[in-house]
Amino acid sequence: MNHKELVLKAITAVFIDRDVTALEKYFGANYIQHNPGIPNGTDALKQFLPLLPPDFSYEPGVITENGNIVMIHGRYTNWSGKNMIGVDIFRVDNGKLVEHWDVLQEEVTAENSANGNSMFPIVL
Template identity: 30%
Template structure:
């Protein structure tokens, strides 16, 4: 019997990449709830989108997490000539996709200051027995640091300055993160998180979907953390501005 991961990967590779309507009809509920701000609701909306795109998308999967009825896919998608880093989140009911959220950010042509891309790094899931502890760690991290604003306590969540960073504009090291955050705040464009909608995890990886402000605009944050020995060791993210209008009323969170 295929797992929820298997179902989502079949949808990704056969439904999205090959435009296989039979697969879409089989693995997606007709009334699927769509949170993509550019998409209409329902399965038929996706099938109609296939008809207007000039070519199928190319989706490279890097990481897949499964947490109960939710699956997170981290990868790149090439669409209409542009490549994006992407997080897709799916909720399944009775072996069908019932709800979908995503976040996209254009993939830069150059690596970040530490030579990392938005996708490279470890992909192997380990320490499955630590899933709940790692999710709880990240929940405390967000509530205390980002929502609570107690940045003086941030060091408790890291192993010294050790921190591998995949954000395209920030270098490795906790000190680099703090310096970048301080510079953005001084310019009046600091990062603010006011809503945490999902914390999902599998083993040593934890995904967070949240909303707030960055660069002076309303955004949705998708963040992926790798936990090692009870500390945050590595970070990937995608930041997407929230558009003023959307063909659906479901919101991005």
């Protein structure tokens, strides 16, 4: 399995299937987190996942990799009451996600955008 497939499988298991056991399966024991609201490790995620509202969803978009760095563009629906567009960046080591950065922005519809373009999905 290449790094892109690993990240997509991990993100799908965590945010679509809400499988807490996926954190142990796909994430490294010393997982480093760069989102300032989430501590290092997977314990916070294990506690957070069951609290997601029933109408929360995640939709993956474009995914790319450069060596052991994988970036995935996605839509988080009802993330703390808002729809967010994000780019999650992962460092992969020995078949595990070991480090994470993200950039999140509240989604603005094409109708409400100054340029008329949607933020998601990217059409290539």
